[in-house]
Amino acid sequence: MAAVPAAAAKDELVIGINQFPANWHPSIEAMATKAYIEGMTRRPFTVYDADWKLVCMLCTELPSVEKGTAVYETRADGSRGVAVTFTIHPDARWGDGKPVTTRDVLFTWEVGRHPQSGFSNFDLYGRDIVSIDVKDERTFTMHRDKPVCDYAAINDFRLLPEHLERPVFDADPATYRNRSVFETDPTNPGLVAGPYRMTEVASGSHVVLEPNPHWWGQKPAFRRIVVRAVENSAALEANLLAGQVDMVAGEVGLPLNQVLALEKRQGQRFRFLYKQGLIYEHIDLNLDNPVLKDLRVRKALLHAIDREAISRQLFEGRQPVAHNQTNPLDRVHAPGYPTYPFDPAAAGRLLDEAGWTDKRGGIRHNAAGERLQVEIMTTAGDRTRELLQQVMQAQWKQAGIDARIVNEPARVLFGQTLKERRFKAMALFAWISSPENIPRTTLHSSMIPTAANGWAGQNMTGFRDAEMDAVIDKLEYVCEPEPNRLLRTRLQQIYAEQLPALPLFFRSDAYVLPPWLDNLVPTGHQGFSSFWVETWRVK
Structure with missing residues (x-):
């Protein structure tokens, strides 16, 4: 055509x-x-606009405590939550002429919380939304599990047409x-x-x-x-x-x-x-891989990459090095966490400590004779990512790490390999987030995709950290500025300390x-x- x-x-x-x-x-x-x-x-109910402000698209206005459309509540069991009321735009229709109604809202919630639906953000439907009350065909009240700070944002509640999908x-x-x-x-x-x-x-x-x-x-x-x-x-x-x-x-x-x-x-x-924005180019690590389970190896991998030189030479400095998953452009960024600058000597010391001490033909081996070898995958045909792989492969080789490049078409990599955690070691791609995002789907242990949950969730690394889980849980409802800032700070510190992924760049x-x-x-x-x-x- x-x-x-x-x-x-x-x-x-x-x-x-x-x-x-x-x-x-x-x-x-x-x-x-x-x-x-x-x-x-x-059209989503809510979305952040070009000024990074939350706005209504499918709804008539954002709920607020001041207007009485958001109400903090105490449930019968003593737990605290928040009830938020939305009204669907009165003229909203599906493309076949059927009105968009609260029947679609209830159906979407029903599907999303089903344990086998495979929704990427199943936590929103299965845990966060406790119940939904319907006032009429256009107005509904959503009861949230906790008194969440961003109660007006339901960006991920993506409406389904009940009359077709039921x-x-x-x-x-x-x-x-x-x-x-x-x-x-x-x-x-x-x-x-x-x-x-x-x-x-x-x-x-x-x-x-x-x-x-x-x-x-x-x-x-x-x-x-x-x-x-x-x-x-x-x-x-x-x-x-x-x-x-x-x-x-x-x-x-x-x-x-x-x-x-x-x-x-x-x-x-x-x-x-x-x-420039909230596009985080990074390497997801399969933490079930015996080599990558060792934090010293993860740190060595990052120390062995000259990200500053790559940024200058490939991107004319317009794509700044990422030291964490939270972009400094985001209001909730909290500096002060550990960073891992290019330091081949530090990489070597860490690998020695991890037992990879025997160099043969330039590649490290451990006492059992195992070769320090890992695979790195990305989207086939992306010239820059493929070049980046080759540069990192050469730099890792200088540290005694044998990185093997195995790429797949995007529809295979994202449609199956990552979703089902089939990648053996490392996967290079980007996460794109909204402002002030709480990274539950990518870092909370409940969001690890498995066959049992229909491969839902986006924690492809398999990262499990009890403190990270607790911080993410609290971030949703601890809204006072200073306690919230301390939680954000700790989240970024844990990420930098544990390195479930290798930060590379914030993309432009x-x-x-x-x-x-x-x-x-x-x-x-x-x-x-x-x-x-x-x-x-x-x-």
Whole structure:
């Protein structure tokens, strides 16, 4: 399918992204490219905007204690919680014309808390939300397990259309994740409640979006949007230069260093935007791996990487080194935790202490004769990540560590390998968070994916730390500024002390836009620019 050239018809926009989604269910298997497309087709109740402020999308206004729509309560058993009331926008409809109602709210909660649903944030549904009271077809009160500080934010409560999904779920909840309408009929208009609906899905290639006739908000400018997935970053750039795509999405597009080089050559042809934000490039470690169980080895791996030099040489210093999972741009960042600068001597001492003392052919062995060898995986075709792997592989070899590169297509890596914790040692990818995020899904021990919980949760490292669990639990309801700050500080200290993952960089998103596209505003967090697609305009 050939893209219509921008000059011939500016009522069509062709967007290039770097991965094709592994599935289409909004709450199963978190994947950035899926979230980017959903930004055009669905609307969450709440989201953080480009100013990092919480705003309503599907609701009429945010609940608040001052207005009486948020009430701290004591339950019959003496436990404390908070009740928050939301009203669905009165004009909100699914793409097939059915009104969005509280029936959809109750059904979504029912599915999300089922132990076999496989929801990525099953904790929200199964623990955090105690009950939901319905006032009428548009208004409901959600009772939260604890008196949480961010009671108004229900960004992860992603609404499902009860009239379509109920028959599939009731037939067999255990197989729902693979049989939902999102999987069997992704172009069904009843699945969407945003400015656009998907009208064509070519797996591994592209999706076509057309305006949703039942959208209640501002009329979008484009008659058609084509989102084209090109999983090789060099090929994605070639598609851009050949006019096969009009723009490359910053959130899920080309690596920063590639865009910096492109701007030097094509600065007059495109408009370039750069946005630093809450995108954490890191290496998840499988802590069940006998080598990586040893904290000394984890610290040595980090000491052996010259991240500062990599940032300068690959990213012109625009992608700062990460020393923790919390970005200094975030208000809740708390400096003072341990850091691990490039220090080959320290790496060597740690590996000696861990028993990897015998060097043969430049690679360390232990007393049992075992070779210090680990695998590192990432998304195949991402030129920058593959280059980064090679640089780290060479630096680790200098420390006596044999790192083997084994890469997979994004849909396999995210759709199965990471989700089911099949990676043997290390996986290089990025987490994208909202401002002031509490990292329960990635760091709490209850969020380790297993076959028993339907591979739900995002703690792929298998990190288990009782103090971290307690800190995360308290952070949700300890709201006073100073106690909350102390908890945030301790969370970041534990992360740096225990290193469940190796921090690399805080990414900057690089947008390559046609000069005629206006009003696209990068956000720097997981509420992608696509959530405001209806405001994009042709100059």
